[in-house]
Amino acid sequence: MADGTAERARPRDRILETAQDMFHKHGIKGVGVDAITEAAGTNKMTLYRHFESKDDLIIECLRATACKGAAIWDAFEAEYPGDKLAQLHAWVRKAADMLNADSRGCDMANAAIELSETDHPARRVIKELKEAQRDRLVSLCRDAGVGQAELLADTLSLLLEGARVSMQSVGAEGPSAQFVRMAEGLIASFRVR
Amino acid sequence: MADGTAERARPRDRILETAQDMFHKHGIKGVGVDAITEAAGTNKMTLYRHFESKDDLIIECLRATACKGAAIWDAFEAEYPGDKLAQLHAWVRKAADMLNADSRGCDMANAAIELSETDHPARRVIKELKEAQRDRLVSLCRDAGVGQAELLADTLSLLLEGARVSMQSVGAEGPSAQFVRMAEGLIASFRVR
DNA sequence: TGCAGAAGTTACAGACCGGTAACACCCTAG
DNA sequence: CTAGGGTGTTACCGGTCTGTAACTTCTGCA
Structure with missing residues (x-):
């Protein structure tokens, strides 16, 4: 293949x-x-x-995927050096592109749902990696100069997470189709405050 | 048990x-x-x-779960008859309550993620049931008198879906903790337009 | 060239899975 | 009392799963 x-x-x-x-x-x-x-x-x-085991392989896969995700973030900084607001808009566009290109959503979220045992070794890793992503988005929002950066970042996080799972349950023509409009509207409404 | x-x-x-x-x-x-x-x-x-089979049992379970969900909607109408805006706020509160009471999220979304085969018989049912829920929320928003009812309903849908999956990956202290604030803020901002 | 370590091969263990066959039981309707 | 349908029990089938043992082959390096 x-x-x-x-x-x-x-x-x-x-x-x-x-x-x-x-x-x-x-x-x-x-x-x-x-x-x-x-x-x-x-x-x-x-x-x-x-x-060591399949579980170990799962964890290494999640780390590798997160690593690729971090590279995408670095690309934002490289493309719009210093312009955090432009990077935030680039994040929205990139998220929408990935939504359109792939309908299987976020590997970490999917893994968390599949591995329902609360003591599964991968759960700790998933939480760590997701928290790191959250911190990064909060920093970006804060540095972009919006008020209530945490709230905006968390809202955008939930919107994207929801769009990724909605793609899988109702398909691309469902609510996730409006992701860009929602995210841009949110950013705008947080900026004017 | x-x-x-x-x-x-x-x-x-x-x-x-x-x-x-x-x-x-x-x-x-x-x-x-x-x-x-x-x-x-x-x-x-x-x-x-x-x-007939485990797949058949899965489908019947999803239908039964959706049925229970529909009963919750009926309770909103019973509690605030005719007052669609109050019903919308009740929906937000109820969603938050269910988030706090249970961290395993939406059965239909979880099933869609677990059953990755696109031709799995349950996928059709999941899509139907999710679309029905969406229609109901759109109607509620429209009857509550907000502008762009579809966009508000879809945004609320994605927020809730995201909160439910975020609960499972990062836990209750993550972005999902702000769900009520986000949802209420959204409804308010859609009303003033 | 020769050797060590990495990689491939085959076979297997033990557990679990969805699904079925054959038969014994019990409870209720007539 | 009896007949019959719903239920319980046991055993089984073929398949798949993670993980391991023992052995052979390949490859890179001195």
């Missing part, structure tokens, strides 16, 4: 990349380690030589 | 009630039919005499 690019990477990286993709598409409980290793062009033993 | 009240109900009803509860708490893929029948005080054969 995804041979060309990552076929010559090391087995561990191929497994990590493939697992991220398959967990995202089919859910964590919807894909087994055999399927992952086969799609990654390797085998189960090699997976268990690099990862 | 939940003997006293429903122990003397008919097996089909006990299974349906127990399955709703267990699917809600542990997720659909997190509980097997054996566990359901045991908790319902019956056995697997009886389950398969009343339901």
Whole structure:
């Protein structure tokens, strides 16, 4: 499937990349380690030589996904250096683009829903990573000069989270279609205060 | 466990009630039919005499849950007959109450995330039920006299959906803690227009 | 070239899953 | 009292799951 690019990477990286993709598409409980290793062009033993367990692999996948997300944030700063308000608008546009390009939502949120056991080792990691994202959005809102930065950031967070899950239950023509309008309206109304 | 009240109900009803509860708490893929029948005080054969398959049971559970949700809506009309704006505020309060009382979110959204196969029979039902809820909220907003009723209803929908999933990933102290403030602020800002 | 470590292969263990067959039971309606 | 339908019980099927053992093959490096 995804041979060309990552076929010559090391087995561990191929497994990590493939697992991220398959967990995202089919859910964590919807894909087994055999399927992952086969799609990654390797085998189960090699997976268990690099990862303690499936749970460990799940955690590493979440960290890797969060890492990619952080790179997107860095791109905002690179594109609009110092202009925090422009970066906030770029965040809205990027979120909408990702909504349109992919209907499987946020891996961390999906994992939290699938892994309902409250003591699952991945839960701690999910919370940490989500809190980091929240802090980053709060900082961006604050530095953009809006009043009540925390409230705006939290509102935008919930809107995006809701849009991502709404995409999966009612589809792209549902409430999530209005995400950009909602987010821009919110930012505007917080600025005038 | 939940003997006293429903122990003397008919097996089909006990299974349906127990399955709703267990699917809600542990997720659909997190509980097997054996566990359901045991908790319902019956056995697997009886389950398969009343339901074609686990998928069929899932669908019936979702319908039953939606039915309970509809009853909550009826209670708003009963409590504030004719006063649609009061009903809208009651909806916000009720949503917040349910957020505080339970951290496992919306069964339909969770099911949509867990059942990632796009052709899963439950997906159609989930979409139908979610669209019905959306229509009802749009009507309530319109009858409450706010401008852009659809946009307000969709925004409130996404906020609530986001709050329910945020509860599960970051916990009750995360962005979802501000749900009431956000929702009330939104309603106010839509009214003045 | 030779060697060590990484990677592949095969087979398996033990558990759980959804779903079915065959049969015994009980309770109620006639 | 009896017949029959709903229910309970046990055993089983084939499949899938995570995880491991033992062995062979490949590869990179000195």
